[in-house]
Amino acid sequence: MLNPSQQIMRLGLGFAVSQALRVIVELGIPDLLAVGEQSVDELAAATQSDADALYRVMRLLAPEGVFREVLPRHFELTEVGAVLRSDRPGPGDFVRMINSEAYLAFGQLPYSVRTGKPAFDKVFGSPRFDWLSEHPEQAALFQRAMVALGQGANEAIAEAYDFKTFTRIVDVGGGHGQLLSAILARNPHLSGVLFDLPSGVAAARQGAGGDLPRTEFVAGDFFESVPTGDIYVIKKVIHDWDDAAAATILRNCRKATPPSGKVLVAETLVPAGDEPNQIKGIDVVILAVTGGLERTQAQYAGLFDAAGLRLERVIQTRGPISIVEASAA
Ligand SMILES: C[S@@+](CC[C@H](N)C(=O)[O-])C[C@H]1O[C@@H](n2cnc3c(N)ncnc32)[C@H](O)[C@@H]1O
Structure with a gap:
């Protein structure tokens, strides 16, 4: 002891x-x-x-x-x-990713705590995703790390939500495509759009996250606009951004979807109270690296309000991720 x-x-x-x-x-x-x-x-x-x-x-x-x-x-x-063996998908790539440039940014955590701003930008001279766009090897490692983190979680999301009444799903910031792949495999009536920065789309095209039949690959910037569809999934994206930026992404989804469309934000909700939860660690890393934050259910409801959306319900998957469902307000 x-x-x-x-x-x-x-x-x-x-x-x-x-x-x-x-x-x-x-x-x-x-x-x-x-x-x-x-x-x-x-x-x-x-x-x-x-x-x-x-x-x-x-x-x-x-x-x-x-x-x-x-x-x-x-x-x-x-x-x-x-689980660190490279012949099986696992968290080895996550360990490498989080302990390289993200770790160097984290060394300046005191700056982030004083200012509320991401130390990454100060250390590397540009925001995290801009930096990754200029460092293809690190961007590819980032996408592999996301695949490792998504093992099981993406399947759990695909099985927890009923996609029957929709026709065209857009995975916003879908990266490697593992979530879209799991959803399309269970829903042969759906066509998909994988939307991400060029590095994410490249990983998805190479099959990093699995097969993507019936899929259109679109590279773009979700702060500008997103492709049209009647259902949106946005997994582990909103947590990368502060409230103003996150509301812009969600507003762009609302603008691109018909009134009957749905926006599904898939994130781990921060629980109330003192119990240990990995999401509290990830939250502080995100503070230093991207300037985003992990949120409670009430914080997501507030974000939706700001984006002209209304929180309809929260579905807890069998994994740590919740699906926070919204429609146009
Ligand atoms: C934390 S990853 C999540 C990826 C995937 N949804 C998942 O759950 O594994 C965030 C994703 O957002 C993408 N992204 C960042 N900025 C973007 C932008 N401005 N426009 C489109 N995608 C962006 C990144 O390339 C990355 O794939």
Whole structure:
């Protein structure tokens, strides 16, 4: 049992675990351990690393549940560590993405807390998505990370909502297309539009998120306009933006849809109270990286009002994501 000072020390060292995870993913250690336990010397030779330094990083991650040190300086993968193997879709790409440029921006969190503005823009000289547009490799990693995060969640959204009465679905900021793919697979009567910046559309065209039959790919800027359709899904997009920007995106959806159309915002709602929830961590990262925020149900209702929409209902999927459904006010 840690005493209060030790608990604070452990919290304060959180970045060490986070960066250590990034290192072992970038070195491909989980892949090397897929065949069974190995010594640190073997792993270091295979990854051209310093054996003692690698040992120290792996020793840090073992008590966190990623490895087991089965003999001195010999490690095997645990069930938790196995999700970092690159031969299966998983959170390894998320770990790499969040610990690269987003991590550098996060180092300036005090600036964001003082000003309420995204530190990313100050550190990198341009907003996050503009920067990604100029860094194709990082943009592709970002899209892979989003696919990893969406595993299971997109299927859960597709099964939780009844799309029967609609004909043309627009996935706004759909990126890699995993959600649209899951919805189209269950709803053969629907045609789809995948709308995103060119880097997102490129990932979707390459099939990063799955098959996209009956789909039109449209590259554009949702602050200008969005393609027409009778149902809109906007997943994990609104949380990237402050209220004024988010209302503009939603208003553009309302303008493009007939009065009977629906706008579905798919996000994890911030629960009331003190219980631990990953969304509270993501919320603070988003503050520093894009200037957005995670919201409560009441905050989404307020956003819809500002965009000329009305919150109709909230459907909790079997995953962490809720579907917040709106129609024209
Ligand atoms: C956090 S990702 C979510 C992607 C996907 N909906 C998902 O749930 O995985 C936000 C998406 O918004 C897209 N995006 C950002 N700014 C945009 C803009 N101005 N116009 C269109 N898409 C944009 C990004 O390219 C990215 O694919």
